[in-house]
Amino acid sequence: MKTTVVNIVTPDGPVYDSEVSMVIVKTVTGEMGILPGHIPTVAPLAVSAVRLKKDNSMDVVAVSGGFVEIRPDKVTILTPSAEVADQIDIARAKEAVKRAESRLQSKQDDIDFKRAELSLKRAMNRINVKEGNI
Incomplete structure (x- = not known):
């Protein structure tokens, strides 16, 4: 092959x-x-x-x-x-999801929503890869 x-x-x-x-x-x-x-x-x-x-x-x-x-x-x-x-820390990825979601729900003016969205995507991707949901 x-x-x-x-x-x-x-x-x-x-x-x-x-x-x-x-x-x-x-x-x-x-x-x-x-x-x-x-x-x-x-x-x-x-x-x-x-x-x-x-x-x-x-x-x-x-x-x-x-x-x-x-x-x-x-x-x-x-x-x-x-x-x-094999090397993804699932607990760390889930904490990153929580942080990103709280930033996105925040009403503060100084929150960079694009950056928070990207952070959420990266964390969700890591969780999906670790759990085999690809």
Whole structure:
């Protein structure tokens, strides 16, 4: 079976580096399946789960946006933050949801609603990835 190398990189360093048979990402315009030999492409990513098929298993990584660069033999994902499903702290993610929801419900003028919405999306994405709701 053909494979392609996948690297998921954040400003803090690499998060994932492996050979997989298929990558599924969610771009801002929709989902995209990537197989070995895919044409070169660059696309912006949504806050979402990246699914990585290896033999008979599936690895899942929560990403908070960024870009995917596809080459015929390599897929690179550059993202502000990423967490492999096994390493997500569910309690911390649920606390982040509560904080973001309280900010969104606040009537204070100094609340940055866009930032609170994005924080809520990232936390919900982490929870969904950890719980397998992707």
